[in-house]
Amino acid sequence: MQQKLLIYNTLTRSKETFKPIHEGMVGMYVCGPTVYSDVHLGNSRTFISFDLIFRYFLHLGYKVRYVRNITDAGHLEGDRDEGDDKFAKKAKLEQLEPMEIVQKYTLGFHDVMRHFNTLPPSIEPTATGHICEQIEMIKNIIEKGFAYVKNGSVYFDVEKYNKEYPYGQLTNRKLDELLEGTRELGGQDEKKGRLDFALWIVAKPETLMKWPSPWGLGFPGWHIECSAMSSKYLGETFDIHGGGMDLQATHHTNEIAQSQACNHKAPVNYWMHTNMLTVNGVRMSKSAGNGFLPGELFSGNHPLLEKGYSPMAVKFFMLQSHYRSTLDFSNEALQASEKGFAKLITSINTLEKLKPSSTSGISLNEIEKACYEAMNDDFNSPILIANLFEAASIINSANDGKTALTENDINGLKKLMNNFVFDVLGLKSENSSITTDKALNGVMEMILDIRKDIKSKKDFAASDKLRDDLSKINILIKDTKDGAIWTIQE
């Protein structure tokens, strides 16, 4: 806890020493998914990155309130503030109630997160569950004079806001520059300024999801939900707000404006943004049509995939790059991670059978220190992993009898691997003979014993048949110099 932790803050474009508002506690808000379709792999990367951050804070002993929302209303197809929201559109398409869409994809999202072994957030609030809070906040913004009502809709007045606060501070841009980049307002547009965005949108007769408000029936704009829910659960100013880099320019910029307009203070101390997953150098996204679904990746059922990859191999692949760098997706890279991950896990298993020696040939403290230094430097997981491979190499060397480890060393290595591989990185062993099924374990022990007997009589035909037959029911036998081991192939 007394360690100096550096965090790259988008606001200042530099690494800053993390100082929580309340000693020993962290308030963190991360923009969650919009649940109108399946989350793809790029979305998953963001949540895996923040899972790493969440886990590291926990490991350091912080009490963390991690809020990650579910956007289940009010997210329009375009930014024109017209038309139906994404849920209603999808609902019509699939002939379902909007809330059936929400339920379906929320469950799917949770399933994916479970596969990736991410910890659930402390609170997972939904936009539809916080309509009152959003309406209250909009009322507040109107009272403060930064929003105006037009035909049942409410818009945020960006140009007025910018006279008091720097609107484009998060992307380091001035209002004039932003204005140049936007499209002309159509004649029928209700907005006063080109950059103005909707806080509340009037319902049309065909709108499915709508709520009563002081301005009539309607539904909230996209940005207001995060401001309303983050301030409700974390306070008017909280420690960390995260999300994908693509949210920086619009969504997060508007969040700051909304909160600042209400409370006259900055809502967030540290803004953290994760970078994009790319395919052949181009960002993975729904609109580009190059999005992989996690399920396709696990099964290998996709034209661009040579085979399936396990969730942990995919997660390890992501953790081998820094969260602020783009990461390019390819079969080759994924296979490299799959093997590297297996190597790391194998070394951890090897640790169990090491015999302690009376002398020590290593300096465990140095490796441990390097691991913490890596994570304290803006959550540098690639460097952490490099150090863990260093530890793996020591373990292998000890197993070969080339390095001496005391009992203390071995226990220290176990603790190190357990802390960083399982707790901080959130990885888990996938294929192993470690099963809770006592009967299966007993039977396998017997079979291997019998096979050992057969082999010692050099009846290789019989022993190979046993191996082949077992592999047909997905139990793999490998003969090592220390005897045979078995694994279940999933």
Add this chain to the structure above:
RNA sequence: GGUCCUGUAGCCGAGUGGCUAGGCAAAGCUCUGCAAAAGCUUCUACAGCGGUUCGAAUCCGCUCGGGACCUCCA
């Protein structure tokens, strides 16, 4: 057009003034009835051209690539 980011060995990726990650692949070796694993060793790169410096992949300038945002997106 505007605002930024980026170019690192066959591939993926850290590093941001001197100590030159790591993984995969490849080659050689060890172990080995076979199969499969596993282990060890080797391989030294920073787009190009200038500049600053005792010293640059790292700082500055230019050129050439790649990408993001400014429109829904994690």
